Amino acid sequence: MASVYVTRMLPPEPLDALRRCHAVEINPHDRALTREELLREVRGRDAVITLLTDTIDGPVLDAAGPRCRIFANYAVGFDNFDVDAATARGVILTNTPGVLDEATATHAWALLLSAARRIPETDRFLRSGAWTGWGPLQFLGRDVDRTTLGVAGLGRIGKAFAAKARAFDMRVIYHDLRPSPDFERACGATFVDKATLLRESDFLSLHLPLLPSTRHFIGAAELAAMKPTAVLVNTGRGPLVDEKALVAALRDGVIWGAGLDVFEEEPRLAPGLEALDNVVIVPHTASATFRTRQAMGMTAVDNVLRVLAGDPPLTCVNPAVLR
């Protein structure tokens, strides 16, 4: 039996699968571990299951020590990992791609539609007791049908998101490092450069990984290049957007609205964001469905079980360590 540490309570089924094979210890608190707790709890473990809120860098890897073979992230994003530091120490890193594509894509649509049709704002209004009856000019929103959808980042989630645009008969344009001819044929999407994406999108949704090259992919200049009627959606990572610049753009009518699942300095919001009615904000819940969270847990656990059995993991993010 190996010793496995889990940095936060996960759905029960994957944990049960892990407990059948190994000694499992779980953070007993209903909160993320502090840095000190993390450094203490990883010591001497053979494997650790981590969250996107756990920074796994050289000091944490060293605290875990030479027995530790794998840090398995319970997330598809892995910007919380210092990949080079792990690779240098021969430690395997894994994530949970694939199983959360649909849930995340659907959540991006929920934010898009909520922002376009002002759902949270009008829900708040109605509950306030201020409604005096139907009015022809009350709470007009933006049409979604037959508009142009922009997708930044055509990975697994971007593709799942774009594919759902058919229901609204939209023109789909996308930007990424390179075009995807197969996807273009299958979904009728068109590759464009970033300037065209910004200029022509009525709705622009971000599905990029957070990298040094994608930090502030949307800043003040990009917002100014968008239509004043446009809606920005972000279910990727907060720092893809300069949140301060977005607050100013939403306040000044540079763009029309936004739907945000992620924030630059979670759990804090940029000053002024929460006071704006033209932004829909939710607490990083894009993958938060029962089925998806269970599947993410199974992926993380499968990776740990395989590595502890001497097999290669299913979804390694630093395959150089396997060679």
Ligand code: GLV
């Ligand atoms: C969530 O943000 C994830 O990366 O899975």
Ligand code: GLV
């Ligand atoms: C709206 O309720 C309408 O009947 O047009």
